[in-house]
Amino acid sequence: MKDGNEDRNATIDSDRNDTRQQCLDDFDNLTRGLTLEQAYAKIGGFTYFHYWASSLFVWGFTTGGLFFFALSMLEKTPRYLCFNDDGTTYECQADKTFCKDQSIKYKIDWDNDSSLHNWVETLDLTCESSAKIGLIGSIYFVGWAVAAIFLPRLSDLFGRKWVYFYSMLFHGLVYLGLILSHNLNLTIVLMGFFGFCSLGRASVGYLYMQELTPIKQQTIIGTILSITGGLVTVFIALYFLYVSKHWEGFQIFGCATNFLIVVSIPFLPESPKYLISKNRYEDARDSLKVIAYFNRHSGEVNFKFDTEVHNELFNSKIDLNYSVDASIASPGKLTQDSHERVKFVQSSILSSNAGCNQLQGQSVIDDKLQPHIHKGELVKEEQQLNGSLKDLIKIRRHMINLLIMVIIWIASSFSYYLINFQLKYIKGDFFVNTITASLTEVPAYILSGILYEKLGIRIVLVSCFIISLVGGIFLLIFSNNTNVIPVFILLARFGVSATFNICYLANATIFPTIFAGTAFGICNVFAKMATIISPMLAEVDAPVPMTVFCIVSGVATVLSLFIQTAPKKLQIHQRLYKGKITVNQKIVKQKIECHSNCS
Incomplete structure (x- = not known):
């Protein structure tokens, strides 16, 4: 009988030791995975690769603006x-x-x-109807809206890199066709294709850029991109003022740099963030190896990602009540061994034992595990996603954000171009007014980027829409005072330019990577459809244009308050547990080992 009891006790001790070891092994697995941010830091951080890649994306975004924002000067009638x-x-x-x-x-x-020597000569626009000339710009937005149905979705299904590559390739070919065209009808058709390719250049390219950029630098790079795009009109005006009155030279430069970007894109890696969202972890490591090579990092890139580790633990049906989060596993299906391990960890750390009284009453488990529990909540959420369109309505938070962002994109795009058409009411020199209006966007982009980083999306969007709304209201009130109209137009433009910048920054971050491109596309479809109306509305007698402007801005202001950035628990975790994981990791291990020595 005594031998039987000893064997049973030995078995229990063995089980307890196995359970203890399993606890430590699971804990090591849990903390071994790196976030993408940690992976970027491990291979050099924001350095040589990102300097080159960011410059490439910023100028790629700008190439289309060199042509489209020149339209007012290309179509400008001479004296x-x-x-x-x-x-x-x-x-x-x-x-x-x-x-x-x-x-x-x-x-x-x-x-x-x-x-100027522009399209008035090249396309013989001298006596052409204003409606047909206006179609050149409108068809661009039609092409953009059509592309928004397909290209962002393709980038979610097949990756960012090659959708961006082919968009830039055909963008360059159409760009070349527009330079060579001497026929108005051909130019109109080419402008439709130019708008189609521009969606890939701008939206897919922006998303691709942000996913390759560490989070800390995303707002800075996104704002630099917007500033560069805003300064394009200034560059064009200065070119016509001081370099040449002939339009071809500047556009040949833009087209040539377009093709330089095309030949550079194959050297870019696919977005690691996209690959991780598709559970293609080996491919993600291969992408990071390319970045590490550019960064002159000589170390191995053989680490695991945090999502990868969580998925492995989930797939092995480990109860992570003490590690990942029992909410990820199916309720009621926890194994007996899992319950034993949980019971052991809790008792070994929270109980008073001989020689380990210092552990009594300390609930270090919560501090240690809360970050992973919250991470587990996101893993659970993302495991519901498979990249289909149903994903956009499966999770209530994403559905609400999508509906709100559609309205915000409509308000920003529609209002931005409507205000641009209102610039014709500003008296004075054409080029000076153009440069002044464009320079107004620079502080708007800088300020919105800084405030977005410091205050978050809701406060910044509401503030910027209020600024544009105030400018619109003043334009209604003082519509007969020609001396102050330019001031209020610039005020309204400042506000909508800032919201445009925030739209790009927010869209790339608030939606899960697996359908971020699709969300971008949906927002752009409705935004560009609304933008098609703006040039026609601008020709309607006052006060209709600015009344619509104020209504749209007001609705967007209210809806901005309801954007949901992340689960509340995760936000709490980010505030309370940031930087504490390593400390808590050591505490938990020491206390488990202390229990082992004291038993």
Whole structure:
């Protein structure tokens, strides 16, 4: 009998030792995985690769702007001088004089700064209808909206890299066609394809860039991109003022740099964040090896990712009431061994034992495990996602965010271009006004980026929409005071430019990677459809345009308050447990080992 009891006690001790060891092994597995941010830091952080890649993406984003934002100057009519019968001249408008009466002779005043060698000559727009000329810009947005249905979704299914590559390749080819075209109808068709490719260049490219950038630098790089895009119009105006009145040179430069970017893209790795979201961990490590090579990092890239470790523990059905989170596992299906391990860990750390009285009453388990419990909540959430369109409504938080972001994108895009069309009411020199209005965007991008980093998406969006709303209201109130109209237009433009920057920054972060591109696409479809209306609305008599502007901005202001950035528990964890994981890891291990020595 005594031998039987000894054998049974030996078996219990052996089981307890096995359980203790399993606890430590599970704990080691849990803390061994690296987040993508930690992986970036391990291979050099934000350094040589990101300097090159960020520059590539920023200029890739800008190439389309070099052409599209030049449209107002490409379509700008020169200063016409009509001849009187006595040979003297007077300034005249084409549609009211020689286009109606071909007997009237005229010439172009090339000494005037606003007279440019542009599409008016190349495409013979002199007597063309304003509706057909306006179609050049409108068809661009149509192409963009159509592409938003397909390209972002393809980037979610097949990856960012090659969707971006082919978008930039065809973007360059269409760009070249637009430079060579001397036919208005052909140019209109090409502009539709240009808009289609621009969606991949801008939206997919932006998403790709942000996923390759460490979180700490994402807002900075995103803001630099917006600033560069905003300064494009300034560069174009300065080119026509001081370099040449001929439009081809500047556009050839833009097209050439487009193709330089195309040949550079194959050297970029696929987005590690995208690959991790697809559970393609080996491919993600291969991408990080490319980044490590550029960063001159000589160490091995053989670590595991935190999501990978959580998935392994989940798949092995380990009860992580003390490690990952029992909520991930199916309730009621925990193994007996799991319960024993939990019971052992709790009792060994929280109980008073001979020689280990210092452990009594200390609940270190919670401090140690809370970060992983919250991480487990996100893992559980993302494990429900498979990249299908149903994912957008499966989780209530994402569905709400998507609906709100659609409205915010509509408000930002529609209002931005509507305000641009209102610039024609500003009196003075055309180029000076253009440069001044464009420079207004720079502080808007900088300030919105800083506040987004410090205060979060809700407060910044509400503040920026309020600024644009105030500008719109003042434009309604003082619509007859031509002296203050420019000030209020610039105020409204400041606000909508800031919201545009936040739209890009937020869209790349608040949605899970597995369908971030799809969310980008859905928002862009509705945004560009609304933007198509803005040039037509701008031609409606006052106060209709600015009334609609104020209504749209007001609705967006209210909806911005309801954006949900992350589960509340995770936000609490980020505030309370940031930087404490390593300390708690040592505490838990010491206390478990202390119990082992004291038993």
